[in-house]
Amino acid sequence: MAAREGGGDGGSRDAGSEPDYRFTLANERTFLAWIRTALALVAGAVAVLHLVPLDWKDGPRLVVGSVLTAMAVVITVYAPLRWRRVQEAMRRGRPLPLSLLPLLTALGVALVCAAVLFGNVLG
Known part of the structure; x- marks a missing residue:
């Protein structure tokens, strides 16, 4: 597809091309998974x-x-930023940006699980 012209300054800039709709929808599903x-x-x-009790x-x-x-707030703020970064990378044909948030989320959940487990065992 053709590159779009952008910017409100009257000039044109290379905004890349629109990615295949399946990738855009997959990116949207990932965004919604973060919100869930x-x-x-x-x-x-x-x-x-x-x-x-x-x-x-x-x-x-x-x-x-x-x-x-706090983890929910961080994820809620992060999700649309991540969605946008991935969409821009796909549009420009660049590698998808990496993120530490999945690892941090897993670590946070593991710590909470340990607190619940040990809280019940010790309490």
């Missing part, structure tokens, strides 16, 4: 803070709930 992950983390925070003191409960909520 953030929602699941918020649900986990609500459960830890208000619903699940953990025999924890308020401090550990608040820390775990806050960590889950």
